[in-house]
Amino acid sequence: MISVRQTTGPDGLIGASTGDLRDKFLVQDLFVEGEFRGTYLADDRIVVAGVVPGDHDIEPSGLDVLGTDLLLERRELGVVNLAEPGDVIVDGTPYRLGPLDGLYVGRGSKVSFRGKGARFYLVSATAHETHPTVLIARDSVAPVSIVDELGAGGRTLYRYVWGGGHGSCQLQFGVTVLDLKSVWNTLPPHRHSRRTEVYLYTGLGPDHRVVHLLGEPNNTRHLIVAEEEVVIAPSWSLHMGAGTAPYSFVWAMAGENTDYTDLEPVKISDLR
């Protein structure tokens, strides 16, 4: 099943209740064993989905929203496994993903998912050409450490597909892991007017939450986000958060270009 999500422009924040904000910007309940559950974002036509295979292989379904026979008929795909090892099968070839490993799948391939205990998070964007499928183990990526000795924003970025690495049409994605006792992601914050970004939070467990900030720098709002929930950052919105426990998140972007550094920094002192 793939549902459709329209967010809003910045004016949509005026008078928005907690429920309004959650209805627009938070995607919940993607991970249900035995199902292919997705949300189609109007923003940059990104599809996010969750797949929990359990005892049976799962193929993408509910594709009437896309109007194509295959999920990747006109799309590219990023996959990150959030749990036990499992396989993504691409045109008959299995790719094994351990915890937080990534896979890029080029346009035109047929995918299915296998592995009891695996929990696959999918992000897809439209694609105009085919780039090779590649497995990106977390250990194989040069980590980018953000050191914050006095503050609480120490973390390590693992860039899986981005402008400086493996080619893609518009998709960029990776994983960021917070240092022990650090809480802040994406500090200092930024916006990127030429793309949409989605964050999936993981590693929090059932009893903890991330307080995620969205909105324009001078007009922020917050969402309280739980394990395996996704937050949408339209091109006009910043995105940053602080967790009540250690966590990681999968970030993914799509839009006008694949230049990872094409962003507009926001000064912390300008936040309102």
Ligand SMILES: O=C[C@H](O)[C@@H](O)CC(=O)C(=O)O
């Ligand atoms: O545009 C870049 C994305 O927001 C993330 O890569 C940022 C991030 O993981 C972090 O700073 O913690």
